[in-house]
Amino acid sequence: MGHISRGGTVAAGIAALVVPLTVVGLGATPAAAASACTAGVGPYQKQVEKFLGRPVDGKQSTADCTAIRGFQSKHGITPTAGYAGPVTWGVMDLMNQQKAAGKDPNKAGKCPTNKGRIACVDLTRQLSWIQDGKKLAYGPVPVRTGRKGYATRTGLKKVYWRNKDHVSTIYNVPMPYSQFFDGGQAFHSVKLSMWNPPGSHGCVNMTTADAKKYWSMLKTGTAVYVYGRKPGT
Structure with missing residues (x-):
């Protein structure tokens, strides 16, 4: 989670290092x-x-x-x-x-099917996918969203700014393939397990492979819909 400075630069947060489906492993400390x-x-x-x-x-x-x-x-x-x-x-x-979501993540019909291409984020199952109307275009893939106190905000949004090589000015850490859709909240890649608790500071973390695919399939103005509630928040 981050903010927009007066100069228009987006500064977004990245999850603290406390910590399908692609797994990024972590070694023990x-x-x-x-x-x-x-x-x-x-x-x-x-x-x-x-x-x-x-x-x-x-x-x-x-x-x-x-x-x-x-x-x-x-x-x-x-x-x-x-x-x-x-x-x-x-x-x-x-x-x-x-x-269990298989290849029908929107079986319950919670993500809008009348917006054309849309990136859906289900906080409850920590899943995201891209759909064209009712047709699944990519995913579902595991994501890592905001922890307690830094929830990824729900609702219908749009990608408004993209920066492939973004670096957070708050935490001074890289946020590759950033696509911002709500203030300082964005899709971006991290080199962490998607199941690494407790979560991000509001951004939707993805594996590098998935973030690259989202980068190629979304653009400024693409709809994003976030719903549900992350376990433990």
């Missing part, structure tokens, strides 16, 4: 790598075991912990202690919802 592997049974033990293809017995094993830690490290979920807690399961459950 030294602190995370040094954390002890928990022997405790998490509240979502069976669900997490099933998601990871482990034996579903509801008991924490060394192999379970190793698999859970690997998932946590890949997506920037901390601490990476191998505990099957609510944050870890929340990410997995979201992935399941995204997978």
Whole structure:
């Protein structure tokens, strides 16, 4: 999330580094790598075991912990202690919802089909896609939207400014393939997992491949519709 200066320069925020479908992996931090592997049974033990293809017995094993830690490290979920807690399961459950969307993400008809080409953003499922009327043109793809206190604003909007090599003047970080549609909120690429909590400062983060595709398919004036509510906000 950002602002427009008097000179007209758009300064947009990028998600803090706390942290389909394309996955951008993350390595464990030294602190995370040094954390002890928990022997405790998490509240979502069976669900997490099933998601990871482990034996579903509801008991924490060394192999379970190793698999859970690997998932946590890949997506920037901390601490990476191998505990099957609510944050870890929340990410997995979201992935399941995204997978269930298949190639009919607008089955419920929530994104307008009378605007010609439009980029849809479903905050609830953290998905975005491009459609031409009722026809799916690209996606759906996972996205990473605004965290609590920095929500990506809902409603019908339009792309109003594009900058392929934008750099945030607030955080001094690159925001490649930026396409702004609401103040300082924009589609742009990041080198993070799309499932990296807690989220951005309002922008719609995408993988580089997806951001490039959106850049080629959208233009100034293209409609954007944002709806739903991001889990945890």
